[in-house]
Amino acid sequence: MLSKMLLGRYIPGNSMVHRFDPRAKIIAVFLFMIIVFFANHWTGYLLLVLFVLSLTKLAGLSLVFLFNGLKLILLLIVFTFMMHLFFTKGGTVLIDAGWFTIESEGVIRGIYITIRLAMLILITTLLTLTTSPLSLTDAIERICRPLKAIKVPVHEIAMMMSISLRFIPTLMDETEKIIKAQSARGSTFMTGSLKSRLNALTPVFIPLFISAFKRAEEMAMAMEVRGYQGEEGRTNYRVLDWQWKDTFAIILMILFGIVLFMIRQ
Amino acid sequence: MIEFNDVTYSYRTGNHNALDHISLNFRQGEWTSVIGHNGSGKSTLVKILMGVLEGYEGEIKVDGEVMTEENLPDIRKRFAIVFQNPDNQFVGATVEDDVAFGLENNGVGRDEMVNRVEEALRSVNMLEYRTHEPSRLSGGQKQRVAIAGALAMQPDLLILDEATSMLDPQGRREVLEILREIHREKLTTLIYITHDLAEIGVSDHAVVMKDGRVINEGTVEEIYQDTDALVSSRLVLPFTISLADRLLDGCYMSYDELVERL
Amino acid sequence: MNIQLEKLTSIYHENTPFEHLALNNITTEFKEGTYYGIIGHTGSGKSTMIQNLNGLLLPSYGEVHIGDITLRRKTKQRIIHLVKKRVGMVFQFPEHQLFEESVIKDVMFGPKNIGMDEETAREKAEYYLKLLNVDRALFDIPPFDLSGGQMRKVAIAGILAMEPEVLILDEPTAGLDPLSHIETMQLFQKIQKEMGITVILVTHDMNDVYEYTDEVKLLNQGNLIRSGRTEEILTDAGLLQKYDLEVPDIVRLTSDLGKKGIEFPKIPKNREEFINLYMKWRDGYAE
Structure with a gap:
């Protein structure tokens, strides 16, 4: 059970996603968390799903594998969907069982929220799956340096x-x-x-x-x-190598956000 | 290279001297073994040398210069030490990170650092494990990484404080073999602290300690002249020596010689 | 009490990508009152085997019979608890398991867990602490204030005080200085002889296995390769080398002397016996 759990685990590999600078990956995930909220109708959500699926493909990970590893989280998503199904009102009444109703707005909101949540979980899992904890630590240190x-x-x-x-x-x-x-x-x-x-x-x-x-x-x-005296006068053995492709990825991410913002309705 | 002149030290809690008027000389390029049972003072000796313990009587000279509070930090930079527990001195997340740790602390430039890490790992035969995490290494391999970390600092003196005592026989052999090679090739000055007489065979000079005093000193052959003194210091004679002692009137010899002479 | 392993198979992480066969279909026996050594290279399955002997691990397949108790894949905790009374285990670096506020209380922990009352537990604790030469003045101080060697004695007393019929020792001398090493091994020998219990020793040190054990089980990659008298297995240099194990010093020396034409009527078991045999040979040779 636990050995199949994927949350927070790292799978060594050499895919394009693995090779991005960890800082770029963290910034991109951060941007994605904002962008997710731009989507407000089905084309937007479709684009989000397509984006995450192609990233998964690029990282060389199979969907079945991810699905199996995130089963527990799935419960949470299903629960969120149910909440919306039963408690969000509006639109036409689809089912009226007397003591509860399911209305079209509830179904639509439920689906949208589910996609949002699922994509957020998938993208953060992708981050930890493709980045070693050590690189993550390094990246956080550099990003937080200010x-x-x-x-x-x-x-x-x-x-x-x-x-x-x-x-x-x-x-x-x-x-x-x-x-x-x-x-x-x-x-x-x-x-x-x-x-x-x-x-x-x-x-x-x-x-x-x-x-x-x-x-x-x-x-x-x-x-x-071994001479440790804190940061002063210290050099670093591990260096992070920010390349053009990392800048490019961030630009792409921003463009993606702009597109999603433009097609809002 | 290092001279102890009449050094005495006692712990605040103890009622006797942990080191009792010790005078010793560790010579440049030599492998000196310090042998003693627990509580003989051998670890105190190291702690004083590394500046971990202060407030001793007598003086310690390093290359003729008396060690003081002021020059201690600079002197300490010239010494590297490997401790007993393989796990508790592995700072880096991977083998190469750990070897680099000391270099990073001393502000060594990145290009030189990469070279030195590689060279140090090669000299302990651990280069192919450079990206491994410590949890995937045996005790002997971890100690070899610790030795590489020490060597990368290019120290004038390498101290091994019971560095093999927690290893299995194979790990112990690995570490001793690596040290022998390094000592032969680079003429590194070594201080090897141990409670096991079986490990002193390769040293140039040996010091036997008991109750804070030096009770015997000399080449390995010389200290085996007086096996009674060793036994009374709660040390155990190695297999070959104990048989030679009982059957051939106590001579220091190798295993092959023993077979030859029996 | 005898222990029988019947077609014991032990698999770690069964049905996952990390699946690992640690013991493969092993049938063998540990007889009452015998001193056993389990030998084999790292990863041979030694540690899995001993954990199966006191219910720390349950068989994946097959059975383990401990006296009249049988351990199987799904044996209940209640039954497993009964095994703990009969089979004691001294782990590597046992001093790491000390936790009580005083030495005596720590030694009493095991006995009380297996149902001894306070008074009996204290009696046993005092008896075994004394047997291990732990001074009475130390009984009421925290075990953490002791030296490493004394801490280990306290931990060992904690197992002995449970008075197991079978005592398993997993690298009991790891990290000890040579003299404490000898003292510890001699102590276990004395306990084994005096109390007539079964002792099962797991170690890398072939000299100890040769000198102290009666029987040996040789494991390699989860398979039982040989099981038999110590004098037979540990004197078989070819067999030991094949499985990357060291030949005991005495055996090696005796065989090297044999090549020189110095033949003893038997291979000596320890240094004293070697010296005696050699003296006899020399006297005979002189005449």
């Missing part, structure tokens, strides 16, 4: 994010090991009342915290002896 002027510690936050990302698998492993070790000592996690299940977590969390603190301490020492 915030330093108002004393936001952008570099430190980015460094924290990248170290956290690096430690996630280590801590997951460790959690599993500790759960197994305590379970071998007769601790039960699966049975008993909610209270006893929560109690059973203490022997897992305490060792986990202790080891995390120890790791943090050793890591801090290792960073210090």
Whole structure:
């Protein structure tokens, strides 16, 4: 179940979408979030769907794969659709069952909102699927750099994010090991009342915290002896390479927005 | 290259000296092993050298210059260290990022950085893993990356603080082999801290510590002259040595020699 | 109590693209009171096998019989809990599992979980802490204030105090200095002999396997390659090399001496025995 979940995962690849500068991708997704709201009738929505579908194709991902990975989210979308179906009134009455009515405006609004939501989810999933967490962190650091002027510690936050990302698998492993070790000592996690299940977590969390603190301490020492003193005088090994195609993609995105705005009714 | 002159240190909590009037000389281009059981003072020695612990008595000279609070930051830049736990010193998200970390901190230019990272990874045979994440590496491989990170800094001195103690036998062999190669090719000055006598075979010079004191010092052959002193320091004689000691009147020899002489 | 594996197959992430066959149709037995070694290269299935022996993993196919308890694919937690009483497991770096506010309480955690009352649990805890040479003065301090070596002893006492009939040791000496290594291995040997329990040791250290175990199971890529007497398997240099395992020092030396014409009546089990055999040979040779 969880292994099929796609939200927030990265699938390494070498497609055109993978190769765009992560900054360009983040800006484009941001623009898309605005553009989505320009569409207000079916041609607009059709264009949005076509746009996202062709991007998926370009990223070398199959729709079936995406659909399977986003099943859980689908529930949310269906729920939103239902809400509109039953509660948005207007237009002609399609079904009148006495205690509830479905009216044409509800159907249309429901479909539109569903498309909007689905496209937003798809495009952000495409972003994380085609961009490694590390590049995302880098890109966010660069994009947010102007915030330093108002004393936001952008570099430190980015460094924290990248170290956290690096430690996630280590801590997951460790959690599993500790759960197994305590379970071998007769601790039960699966049975008993909610209270006893929560109690059973203490022997897992305490060792986990202790080891995390120890790791943090050793890591801090290792960073210090390797000369880490914050951002000052620091160079970067990873460089982001903004190319013409990235500028082009952003321009295209803006043009797309203008077109959608023009065909509004 | 580094001289300890009558250095004494005690932890605030302890009632005895962690280092008790230590005088030692680590020579340029040599591989010096410091051997001792837990609590013998060998880790304290490293911490003082790295400036992590302050407030010791006596003096430490680096290339003839006495180490002070003022010159410590500059001196420390010339030393690189590899610690015990492979996971807790891996800062980068990938192998190459980790090797580059120290270079980034020191403001090395991007082009030179790329070259140095590549060269360092090649010298520990990890170049083909450059884009791997640490979770996909074995303990031995992670320690090799840590060594590459240290080498990329082109240090005058490389310190290994029990760098193999958490590895399995294969990882231990990998790391020792790499170090041997690096030492032979680049004549890097090494300080190798260990509690395992089986690992000191290749060193030029060995120092045996017990209860904060140096109880024996010399070439590997010389320190094996007095096996009783080693055993009383809670050290365990390696297989070959222990048999040679019992059957052939205590001589330092290789495995092949042992077979030959038995 | 014996443990039988019957056509045990273990598959990780079944029916996903990450599917991985960790153990393939294994039938074998662990007999009461015997000291076993499980050997094999990384990824051979050693760790999967021992987790199947105390219900941490359930078989994908096949059965595991632990005394009169049978573990299958869908065995209930209630049954699995019974296995924990009988089969104890010391994990690699067991000191990482300490969590209680005092040493004694931590050791009592396991015994209480398997149903011992407070008083019995305390008795057992004190007994095993003493057996492992943990000073009484340390019983009431937090385990985290101890040195690494002492923390490991406390963690091991925590398993022993559950008085399992089968004790599984997963790389119990990883990260220890050579002297503590020897002391720990000798302690397990003593416990095994005195209490007559089954011990199953998983380790990379072939010298330990050779010196301490009675029987060996050799795994490779999820298959059981050989199962038999330690003296047979660990003296078979060709077999060990084929599976990328080291030949024990004593075995190697004895065989190299054999090439020189120094023949012993048997291959010695440890250094002392080697020295004795060699002395005898030398005396005989002198005459």
